[in-house]
Every structure is written in structure tokens, then in C-alpha cells.
Amino acid sequence: MLTQPQLDASLEEPLYRQLYLHFRDEILSGRLTRGEKIPPTRELAGQLGLNRATVASAYELLENEGLIRGHVGRGSFVDGPAASTSGPLRWADRLADPLLAEVPAPSPDGGPGSISFTSSRPADDLFPLDEFRATCAEVISGPEAAHLLQLGVPQGFEPLRAHLLAEARRDHLARPGDDIIITSGCQQALDLLQRLLTTAGDTVLVEDPIYPGLRNVFLRAGVRVVGVPIGAQGLDLDSLDRLIGRERPRLLVVTPNFQNPTGATIPLPAREALLQLTAAVGIPVIENDIYGELRYQGEPLPTLKALDSTGAVIQIRSFSKIAFPGLRVGWVLGANILIERLAELKLWTDLHSDQLSQAVLLRFAQSGRLDAHRRRMVEAGRERLRAVLAACDRHLPAGSDWTRPQGGMNLWVRLPEPLDASDLLVRALRQKVSFLPGRYFAVGRPDPGAFRLSFAGLPPDQIDQGLRILGTICEEDRVRGRDFRRDAPAPAIV
């Protein structure tokens, strides 16, 4: 449908070009569609009070661009982009299928006054804001400020990398020839390692249940993820042994300290046995040690990286759980050939990680503030762990069981049948208490009675209050559950 062109003889743009641009716009925007007839030059010139040559010049430009076409004896027609294809691009047809895995809502916290056990992250109120500010001020006033604003190298901000490597050597984590690359948190470390070490169709062994971000990194790439059951004592070694034989996995990913979501720690003999099993078949092990420094009870255990004698263990760590998760700084420690290849991959992925945060975290560590903060975090974590274990004892229904972590941020609860953690959540949210049901963490069949309690972000009184609410709901559910089961066989009332 032709709309009336708005022409203005006082403009610098000549009238024929104004007319041409009007038609062009109409055609490209789809308001005039392919096949539509446009008025003969004589007719349009008459309508618009223009010289016929002006209209003809405009039509000529349009024809040169392929936007209109003249047919002898029939007049001119729109011949631009076909209506069907020049319409809006249908993005839905262009995008690969979304992940099959269910994604937890980023923040199911219920607003002010709510008690959230949903997120495995440090509490805002424990952030040492004054020390962070002092650290930043030192970094930006220092001589390296200009350097850190300039483009860097994929391996990471060199002073931080040197610091972390010196620490890893001091702690006998680094083997001769090992190296470090800085990543944007452990999540990126996992993503880069997935891309480097696996291809679609490979099989990877992980703990079941597992942090969804670890599982999904592999699933998204078409890698088969097979779960090794994990209990209070960490990975089940008999299952691991059997699955290594049966599945011929490409690698094993394991969190020996305070695993997310179970909080379980693998005891020393099992760590050694695990390394024997993987060394026997020569597969690499990714050791996710993101929670390793948050031990509240018992003696620290040597990491897999420290125990390994074959060079097969890749350790990933981060500042996110001990310091500031909003600053995305983690790292990978491993054989130098591996780190070199990760650096090449990182170059094409995002050039390098942000240098301001790397410099701030280095200064935070070197000034002794990180150690002081870690001591406070461990102290607070110990208190909160004690509180959550006591509250579970006090409030959860008989027949529940839960892990008894020695550190970290999470514990894993299993309610007695027929209680269902997803049902519990629906009712808990009405009372402003939230947590993540076990299904988010499942690799194989989810346990409907299981859920994760992330306790590190809450003060002890809120932990107790939250669990009291959960306990009360469970008690009600349990009573109704019994009633339901008793009533179930009765015929429906019609």
C-alpha cells in the first residue's frame, strides 16, 4: 500500500532523490511488498504536482538497485527483497536447543525478612569492606596502575600468577614443570578444560549429586556425564572402580574437600586409592578445590594434586568462596604443556581475565588481609556449621539424615519417605524460607527427599529459625502424607 510521500522542495536533497528514498524505505521496511504495483510516472507526477521526469529519475534509481522492475505494457512492480524473507528474522529457528538441564532461578530468595539457604556463597555481612577499599586505593595509587589498564596476556596478570605459583611450590602442590593460568573463576576453568580435554560423545565421571554448573559444562558440549555416588565419606570407590572399567571415561572430576552439594570430604586412604584407580588407566583427574581453605574442624588433608605422582591431576582454585565472588578470579595448576594450551584457548575465548580485580586480589593477599579475612571466615563458618547441625538435630523430622561436613558451605539432607523436597520448597517459600531441592544436583535419578542447605550465608539465629520452619512443615506434611497413604485405596467419591 503506497503512502503519500512527504516531499520538501526547500531541502538540499533534490526531489527525485527524496522520492527515491521514500520508496526505498517503504520497500525495505516491508510496507510495500514484492509484486505490488506502483503508479505509472505520469499518474504519480500528477498526484504529487511534480514534473514527470522527476518521478522517472526516482524510478530509475529504484530499478538500478533492483527494488522495482518494469514490465512492458503492465507497469512497474516492487521487486525488492521478498516479503517472506525481509520480514523479522525468526531467531527461534536459528538457535540451537537449550540445555536439557534445569536451571535454578538465579535468586529464589524471598525478599526482605526471608531466610535463604539457596546459594553457596559467602555472606555479604562478612565482606571486609574497609579492607577491600584500602586495598583498592593502594592498587590504583600504585605504580602498576597504568600497566594493569593495558591489554594483558592470556596466562593472567603476571605478578598474581607468580605469587600463586610460588605458593603452590611452597605447599608442595606444584610438581617440577607445573604452571598456572588465571581464569575468570573456577567456572571458566571448567569450561576451558572441557573444551581442551573432551569432545562430544566422550564420557566424563563426576560425583552424583553435583554442582549443576560442573555437570552442565560437559552436558552442553555433548559429553556424556556419568555420576559416581557420593556419600558422607566422599566418592564411593567401588562404584568408581566399576565405572572406570565399564565407561572408559575420558576424565574424572572430583571435589575432595567439602563437596558441593553434599559437604562430603574424601578421607586420605580413599584419596590414595582414587589416584591408584585413575593412574591404572591413565586418565586425568580435575580436582576442584574451591572450598579447600574453608575447613572448620579436623586436620587438613593433602589434596590430590599433592598426592599425585604421575602429573595427571589438574587443580582448580578460586578467590570466590574465601573473598569476593563478584570479582571473577580463579586459576588452574597443572602440567605446563596443558597450561600452555589452555592459554591459547583462553586467548580466543576472552583474551585474558580482568586485570583490575587480579591486581586487587594480589594486593589483598600480599598485604596479609586475605589471611586475616580467611581466619574470620573460618571462625564464622565454624559457628554456622555448628548452628546448622544443631538445628537439623532439633527440627528435622525423625528418620531424616544429613551429612556432617567439616568445612565449606553446604550440607545435604535426606527426608524420610514419603516427604518430598520440592513440595517442601513450595510451602517453605510461603513462609519465606528457600533452599534448592536435590533434583537440581542429580546426575542420574534424583532423590526426591534430598535437598541442599547452604548455611554459610546466614547467621546462626536465622539458620535455626529457617530450620524450625522447615521442620514444622515437614511434620505437617508427614501427618498428611500418612493420612493420604491410608486414604489412597478408597474409591473416589462420585
Place this chain on the structure above:
Amino acid sequence: MLTQPQLDASLEEPLYRQLYLHFRDEILSGRLTRGEKIPPTRELAGQLGLNRATVASAYELLENEGLIRGHVGRGSFVDGPAASTSGPLRWADRLADPLLAEVPAPSPDGGPGSISFTSSRPADDLFPLDEFRATCAEVISGPEAAHLLQLGVPQGFEPLRAHLLAEARRDHLARPGDDIIITSGCQQALDLLQRLLTTAGDTVLVEDPIYPGLRNVFLRAGVRVVGVPIGAQGLDLDSLDRLIGRERPRLLVVTPNFQNPTGATIPLPAREALLQLTAAVGIPVIENDIYGELRYQGEPLPTLKALDSTGAVIQIRSFSKIAFPGLRVGWVLGANILIERLAELKLWTDLHSDQLSQAVLLRFAQSGRLDAHRRRMVEAGRERLRAVLAACDRHLPAGSDWTRPQGGMNLWVRLPEPLDASDLLVRALRQKVSFLPGRYFAVGRPDPGAFRLSFAGLPPDQIDQGLRILGTICEEDRVRGRDFRRDAPAPAIV
């Protein structure tokens, strides 16, 4: 070699299991290797003072696990993992093939006193350090400091995202329903878009020559990259038309403003024609506008995103060229369904981009300091562009030609035959002048005479001095080249 088992009858573990565990450990650790003979039950029982049945039970367990095997009449032998696999892990066998593409050394700059035309990045001496420091100080002392230290959302730091979206709407870049996601620079934007929009075997059209980081994002993923020739007037549209028809590409990636490495800008009519060509076949266009704000001459042109009426254009931008490349903050503007899916992908890739830098850059923009800095950058760029064009005129050998950019950081030089840019570089490095030869940027056949001059990082006097050195070497080479060609047909002296 069999070591003496340490058995202890007082332990709870029965002796046969102790013996079994001893052998298992010896085999898995590689101390007993495949093919080694183990003692007959009778003999070992006698040695250890055990009942023969105890030894037989231990052997049975080992045999069940495939660790030993009996041969009738010959005894039992270790049959576990081959000795070779329990040694050091051979990483080289485990890593996928490296990229075929050649990677420029991260910093071929020749140390103090050198003149580097190698890097398309802003000059350190133009960084407004005091303003950066003031901005940081404001951010860290502000009320949002605790918020930005906490875990964020994959879409980006919300105040920055809102700011960028408001700007995009003000500038008529954002269509109704468009949205923005913050990425760790443009490089990550490209990486995420590659993962979302293409799979191995797809074809993508890019300019030839092109920034290697853009080409390699796709090559690394097994995507076919086909080059569309680009000259001083930007993309060659006839080639684009032909390649769209022939290659059925999945998408087109294009840098309409001050392209890297050529510095070329696509004129307005060609932008419109380009969009017609892609709209006619309904393929998405990624518009890399990283240099768009660095225009030193002429009037700004509407971007493809502004001209697009179909929603098919995805625009990526960044603070890296205009402000601080060490802070990794870029963004993608596009249809909201696309941005949603990018956010999901980013969640599993690195959770979210660093929030300290996002907050600092937002404050830098909102305080007006970014605008002031941009004006200074444009002023300095104009001066440097003038200097590099004049120096090319003055020093490059007759028969050279080069692009005449209106902005950005790069121009593209082609030396007359038989001069070779790689040879020139070898000799230039001895005189502490560096640049990147054309082969790094090639998609198809490299032009041996071409190279990139990144002029934005150097003051005018160094630009002139560097080109004088290059010109002198060329002159020498050209003379020798003529000699060589004249001598070439002569028979070898035997």
C-alpha cells in the same frame, strides 16, 4: 619384584584381604608389572606362615578383578594395567590438535627504545590515570561496593546494563524488544555467539583480511570460515552476493567502521545493500563495532544495527579501544530471545563478568569522564592518523599503496613486488621496529606484500621514525630484489 607383605592377624581386616590389598597396591602402583610371575599359593603360604586357603582366597579376589591371571601348568602372572600406563601421564596424547592458525607472539615489541606498530590498542600514555583513580575511589566508597563484591547475574551488572540499554535506545540502535548482555570484552561476545549460532561444519562469512581473534573463534570450533574481500571501500558487495549464493553461510560477521586490519569503512549505500543481501536470505549479521567511536574525519554513518529493519543484526561493542583494554567489559545488543540464550550460555561459561570493572566503567561514563576522554582520544587519533599517512607518503617505496582510514587504529599497506612483508619484519626487528605481516590476517591466500600498521599507540614523531626505518629497508630490499631477479636465470656455479 614382590615385596614382603606386612600382615597383622590382630587387625579386623581378615588376613586374606590384607594379602589381596597388598598385591592390589603393588600392581596398581606399578611396582609389580604386567607379565611378572607371582609365587604359587603353596610357596607363598609357606613363606608367610599362612594357611594355603588364605593365599588362594586373596588370589581369587585378584583374579576376579583382572589383576592376575593363572595359566595352566605355568603358574599365575600379573595381568593388571600395563606398566606403561601407571607412569607419568602423557599429556601430549590427551590434548586435541592445536589451532592451525598461526598465533602472533603476544608482544613482539623489542624492549626499550623500540617502535611497535604491532598492537591495535590505545597508547598507555593516553590513559587518564588520575580520572581512573578518582572513579575507582568513588565506586569503592559508594554504597554499592558490597553489592558488586557479591555473586552477580550472567546478564551483567544491572546498573551498567540499564545505562547501555538506555543509550542504545536514545541512539535508535535498540529495536523494540532488544536487550543487552555484558561480556568480558568483544572477544567473549564473539566466542559466545559462535557457540550459540554455529556448529562444526557450518560456514561463516568474514572479511578477508580479518582480525585473527575473530577468524580463530570459528576455526577452533570446526566452522568453515570463508573470506569476503575487503578493500579501501569496505566489503566487496559483488563477492558478498556471490558467496552468499554459493556458500549458504550460517552468518556474516562484519566490521563496518575502521575495520581491523584494513581500517576500511563501509559507505552508507553499501551498508544498505549489504543488509538487503543478507535479509533476502534471512541470515544474521554480527556487526563488530568496537572501533565505531574512534572517528577522526568525516561524518558518522548509521551502523548496520540502526539501519536494520528485520532484527537480524547483532551489534557488539566494548570499552576496550576507547578506555582501558585491561578491564574486560564489552556487550552484545540484539533480539531479546538471543540475549536470553546468551545469558544461559554465559552462566555455564564463567557465571558473569567481573563486577568491579563494570562498576568502575559505569561510573567513568556517568561522571562525564568517558566523554571527555573520548574527545582526547579522537584528537590524539586524528593527529596520529595524519602522521602515519604523511609518513607513508614520505617513506614507503614507490608502488606501495595503503588504505586511508577515517578512524580506528590500523591501516593496511601493500608493498610493490617482489617485496615481502615477512622478510621486512625480520630486518626491521634488528632496528627495533615491529609490525604484523599480512599472513596473520589472511582467510584465503595471504598477500605476501601486505602488512598492518597499528598507529594509535605511537606519538607522531615515533610514527615517522618507524616508517623511515621501514622505508630504508624496503629501498635496500628492492635493490637486492631486482638484482636477485636479474640473476635468477643464471646457471648455478658448479
